[in-house]
Amino acid sequence: MTTVAASKRGFDIPALLAWFIVAMVMVGLFMPIFSPDIGVMDVPRLSICLVILAIAGVRYELGFMRNWIGDLILGLVTAIAAWLLISTVSDHAGEAALGFWALMAATWAASWLFVERLAIWKSSSPLAARLINLAIPTLFGFTLLVLWQLIVVGAGVPKVLLPAPSEIWIRLTTSVPILWADFQQTFLKAVLAGYFIGCGSAFVVAILVDRVPFLRRGLLPIGNLVSALPIIGVAPIMVMWFGFDWPSKAAVVIIMTFFPMLVNTVSGLAASDAMQRDLMRTYASSYWQTLFKLRLPMAMPFIFNALKINSTLALIGAIVAEFFGTPIVGMGFRISTEVGRLNVDMVWAEIAVAALAGSLFYGVVAMLERAVTFWHPSMRT
Amino acid sequence: MTALASAKDTEMVEKTNSASPNRVIDIENLSLTFETNDGPVHALSDIDLKIDEGDFVSFIGPSGCGKTTLLRVIADLEKPTAGSITVNGVSPEEARLNRAYGYVFQSSALYPWRTIAKNVALPLEIMGLSGEEQQERISRNMDLVNLSGFEKKYPWQLSGGMQQRASIARALAVEPDLLLMDEPFGALDEIVRDHLNEQLLQLWAKTNKTVVFVTHSIPEAVFLSTKIVVLCPRPGRIYDVIDSNLPRDRSLDVRETPEFLKIAHRVRDGLRAGHSYED
Amino acid sequence: MTDATHSSPRSINPFAGLMSGTVGPVIVVVLVILAIWYISAVALNTPFQKGLYERASRTDVPVSQLITDTLAQERPVLPAPHQVIVEIWKTTVQKKITSKRSLVFHTGITLSSTLLGFLLGTTLGILLSIGIVHSRVLDKSLMPWVISSQTIPILAIAPMIIVVLNAVGISGLLPKAMISTYLSFFPVTVGMVKGLRSPEVIHMDLMHTYSASRIQAFWKLRLPYAVPYLFTSMKIGMAASLVGAIVGELPTGAVAGLGARLLAGSYYGQTVQIWSALLMAAFLAGSLVALIGVLEKITLKRMGMAR
Numbered sequence: 001m002t003t004v005a006a007s008k009r010g011f012d013i014p015a016l017l018a019w020f021i022v023a024m025v026m027v028g029l030f031m032p033i034f035s036p037d038i039g040v041m042d043v044p045r046l047s048i049c050l051v052i053l054a055i056a057g058v059r060y061e062l063g064f065m066r067n068w069i070g071d072l073i074l075g076l077v078t079a080i081a082a083w084l085l086i087s088t089v090s091d092h093a094g095e096a097a098l099g100f101w102a103l104m105a106a107t108w109a110a111s112w113l114f115v116e117r118l119a120i121w122k123s124s125s126p127l128a129a130r131l132i133n134l135a136i137p138t139l140f141g142f143t144l145l146v147l148w149q150l151i152v153v154g155a156g157v158p159k160v161l162l163p164a165p166s167e168i169w170i171r172l173t174t175s176v177p178i179l180w181a182d183f184q185q186t187f188l189k190a191v192l193a194g195y196f197i198g199c200g201s202a203f204v205v206a207i208l209v210d211r212v213p214f215l216r217r218g219l220l221p222i223g224n225l226v227s228a229l230p231i232i233g234v235a236p237i238m239v240m241w242f243g244f245d246w247p248s249k250a251a252v253v254i255i256m257t258f259f260p261m262l263v264n265t266v267s268g269l270a271a272s273d274a275m276q277r278d279l280m281r282t283y284a285s286s287y288w289q290t291l292f293k294l295r296l297p298m299a300m301p302f303i304f305n306a307l308k309i310n311s312t313l314a315l316i317g318a319i320v321a322e323f324f325g326t327p328i329v330g331m332g333f334r335i336s337t338e339v340g341r342l343n344v345d346m347v348w349a350e351i352a353v354a355a356l357a358g359s360l361f362y363g364v365v366a367m368l369e370r371a372v373t374f375w376h377p378s379m380r381t
Numbered sequence: 382m383t384a385l386a387s388a389k390d391t392e393m394v395e396k397t398n399s400a401s402p403n404r405v406i407d408i409e410n411l412s413l414t415f416e417t418n419d420g421p422v423h424a425l426s427d428i429d430l431k432i433d434e435g436d437f438v439s440f441i442g443p444s445g446c447g448k449t450t451l452l453r454v455i456a457d458l459e460k461p462t463a464g465s466i467t468v469n470g471v472s473p474e475e476a477r478l479n480r481a482y483g484y485v486f487q488s489s490a491l492y493p494w495r496t497i498a499k500n501v502a503l504p505l506e507i508m509g510l511s512g513e514e515q516q517e518r519i520s521r522n523m524d525l526v527n528l529s530g531f532e533k534k535y536p537w538q539l540s541g542g543m544q545q546r547a548s549i550a551r552a553l554a555v556e557p558d559l560l561l562m563d564e565p566f567g568a569l570d571e572i573v574r575d576h577l578n579e580q581l582l583q584l585w586a587k588t589n590k591t592v593v594f595v596t597h598s599i600p601e602a603v604f605l606s607t608k609i610v611v612l613c614p615r616p617g618r619i620y621d622v623i624d625s626n627l628p629r630d631r632s633l634d635v636r637e638t639p640e641f642l643k644i645a646h647r648v649r650d651g652l653r654a655g656h657s658y659e660d
Numbered sequence: 661m662t663d664a665t666h667s668s669p670r671s672i673n674p675f676a677g678l679m680s681g682t683v684g685p686v687i688v689v690v691l692v693i694l695a696i697w698y699i700s701a702v703a704l705n706t707p708f709q710k711g712l713y714e715r716a717s718r719t720d721v722p723v724s725q726l727i728t729d730t731l732a733q734e735r736p737v738l739p740a741p742h743q744v745i746v747e748i749w750k751t752t753v754q755k756k757i758t759s760k761r762s763l764v765f766h767t768g769i770t771l772s773s774t775l776l777g778f779l780l781g782t783t784l785g786i787l788l789s790i791g792i793v794h795s796r797v798l799d800k801s802l803m804p805w806v807i808s809s810q811t812i813p814i815l816a817i818a819p820m821i822i823v824v825l826n827a828v829g830i831s832g833l834l835p836k837a838m839i840s841t842y843l844s845f846f847p848v849t850v851g852m853v854k855g856l857r858s859p860e861v862i863h864m865d866l867m868h869t870y871s872a873s874r875i876q877a878f879w880k881l882r883l884p885y886a887v888p889y890l891f892t893s894m895k896i897g898m899a900a901s902l903v904g905a906i907v908g909e910l911p912t913g914a915v916a917g918l919g920a921r922l923l924a925g926s927y928y929g930q931t932v933q934i935w936s937a938l939l940m941a942a943f944l945a946g947s948l949v950a951l952i953g954v955l956e957k958i959t960l961k962r963m964g965m966a967r
Contacts, residue, residue: 229946236934240737339823
């Protein structure tokens with residue numbers, strides 16, 4: 001079905017991309033690379049970059065080696081071109097001209113072409129297929145980083161507005177102790193404590209609520225409503241009640257994670273179908289037996305859905321709560337104070353740590369989910 | 382196909398072949414009315430039915446005639462609104478608490494997070510049997526339905542017919558004398574269904590269990606049963622009870638005989654008559 | 661033997677019908693919450709009140725006096741519900757809308773950036789989902805990033821975005837709306853990708869037998885199928901958008917909006933003000949989501965998809 005539909009479309013994206021590469025190389029050849037008036041031939045590294053890009057584009061257009069070897073060479077060319085551009089532009093920060101942007105566009109198109117080719121690779125082994133599926137988004141991310149670096153340095157974007165990835169990296173590696181202390185304060189204390197208490201208590205409450213139909217009918221609509229509310233607003237109150245240190249942040253996290261977990265667990269416990277419950281009834285199964293053998297396993301996909309949502313909510317809650325007052329350590333505190341001093345690279349380093357922590361947290365929960373709900377149709381491979 | 386029942390089960394025959402057959406199910410004047418927003422629905426009305434030990438009884442009728450509801454009443458999954466019913470001489474609820482019957486549903490209702498062996502073990506775990514006893518019953522009943530070797534598979538890795546066989550093994554593992562089956566082969570194709578019908582008959586003949594079987598297929602009902610109960614809808618009631626004179630020990634070939642066709646004809650007439658004054 | 665002749669247990673209690681639905685239980689739960697609120701308000705405010713009495717060297721205060729006093733403090737630890745309601749009444753109905761002290765004014769500021777961000781986010785989400793559904797490369801390269809974009813606590817950099825954009829001269833509605841956009845595009849993208857892919861293979865095959873173009877298949881099949889998903893995700897997106905707008909108002913310098921009211925309230929210990937802003941935000945979220953719910957009902961009814 002999809003293959004038929006794909007072959008029906010009137011234009012061929014890879015061919016268009018290859019033409020685009022060639023066209024951009026032409027622009028790069030005749031237009032100034034850096035102001036004032038530096039041509040591409042004056043910068044040997046960029047001439048190499050231009051030549052290999054041109055060869056790659058023309059090669060694809062002529063149809064040579066449209067196989068995996070050709071694709072790999074294309075990937076290599078893209079990587080070399082990107083590296084040449086990055087290493088050159090740092091000597092000419094803020095001086096990039098039309099030719100440079102053309103070369104950047106050509107590199108970007110080459111990377112897109114590479115990904116296009118990767119996406120249609122047929123692989124027999126499932127491992128290779130998974131590697132490819134992993135490589136594509138990774139390449140996409142790298143491309144974004146390279147473009148970010150080239151644009152910021154090439155156009156001389158002020159550091160206050162947006163620092164280059166290289167600057168953020170330097171800041172990240174030179175201030176590990178501060179970042180680690182902040183991470184400890186915010187993530188290891190507030191987030192984890194709040195997450196476990198919040199999800200755990202919601203789980204227990206959900207099981208209690210489930211036993212009393214009256215409570216279920218009364219609490220579920222309210223829980224649904226509260227899930228849609230800007231709960232983060234309770235942060236100032238929690239700071240007032242529990243003080244500046246991490247317990248107040250953990251309290252915010254508890255409240256934020258409680259309702260999604262409650263609502264999801266309750267609806268998960270209702271997820272078993274009538275036939276399965278009848279089956280347990282014919283066995284004269286007790287309430288707890290039915291709960292553990294049927295309803296909890298059935299609720300697991302819902303519970304993990306909440307756990308995943310909460311893994312991101314928890315981090316947001318802890319960081320934002322720190323805007324309302326903290327001791328002089330913590331990710332939210334660092335972000336708000338460094339913004340005030342316009343030390344934007346430090347802020348970005350902190351964000352990088354937060355993003356990494358958030359992604360890892362999410363990843364761990366998602367891996368647990370795979371292990372526990374392996375039987376669910378969405379997980380079967 | 383190899384015989385479904387193993388030799389071990391013959392001992393059950395011995396303890397039940399004495400004297401007059403026992404009454405397993407006794408239903409008198411039973412009615413069941415559902416209250417809906419559009420007024421009451423008479424799912425069952427004035428049902429009288431007796432089922433003896435060793436009977437193979439089929440309920441047949443058009444959809445909405447209450448055949449599944451009647452089976453569910455026997456299994457204590459629905460409560461009647463009037464009349465009386467006993468299962469093994471006690472109320473359905475007591476019978477259920479005694480684990481007196483095994484129930485096979487329209488679909489296999491296997492739990493996807495349990496292997497086939499673990500699914501068969503489910504009722505045994507609930508009954509609190511020892512590990513060895515569980516193991517013994519699992520292997521015996523998996524063998525009975527020809528699923529040996531599939532213990533470690535998950536339900537979604539098996540075909541529909543195998544899943545249904547696994548669910549029968551699960552019902553048999555309780556070792557009930559009464560087997561309640563609600564259109565168990567309805568979702569399977571004809572060839573698989575014939576096959577399982579034959580196996581079911583062999584199993585029944587070997588174990589002398591009482592089987593109550595819901596179906597909407599005339600050949601299936603006639604082929605399997607010693608007694609066919611024809612129901613008709615609005616209100617759900619018994620239109621005809623046909624005692625089959627086919628030999629207990631029958632093969633698929635019996636479907637070509639005049640006796641078979643005669644019974645099938647009577648069932649069809651009953652179904653048609655039950656239908657006639659409603660549209 | 662079961663005597664099953666028992667008549668259906670019809671109770672004559674008039675509340676039975678009410679309690680078996682959702683309305684009754686919800687009302688009861690709300691009342692319980694209010695009761696707990698009052699009790700905790702008294703409990704939490706008592707220490708401060710006792711301190712006041714000691715300083716005034718009043719020793720024989722009756723309990724009823726203590727309770728009324730704890731529910732009428734200027735800056736209570738936990739204000740009582742009626743104090744919050746009175747504060748909301750004072751700052752909405754009794755103040756001019758243009759006044760800086762009017763809660764309606766602040767709500768309006770938050771509402772406008774919420775709506776702008778929501779519109780941008782929904783548009784972006786729909787466009788992204790169309791691209792993802794129709795392009796293998798976009799699906800494989802973009803979709804993982806759309807998902808992991810949400811593991812980045814973007815709210816954390818909300819203040820930075822505001823401050824930085826202010827520094828380069830962009831101020832007012834747009835920076836806040838951008839945060840709302842970022843938060844609301846995600847649910848819409850994910851929901852719409854699911855929705856646009858929800859037509860069954862058999863329907864796609866039908867389109868194929870008509871040799872319908874991809875654009876025709878989109879308008880006649882995919883889009884109608886995706887509409888229920890769109891509304892569900894728009895509800896989530898709207899709620900997220902409001903959170904974005906409020907957090908966007910937190911950084912120092914922002915003087916208007918519900919977020920600013922929260923921050924100001926926390927600086928000056930004006931708990932009643934915090935709670936009234938909080939309640940207002942909750943009310944706003946509830947009505948916005950309910951509004952989408954109404955639109956959903958009307959649209960689905962027109963499309964013949966209502967249940």
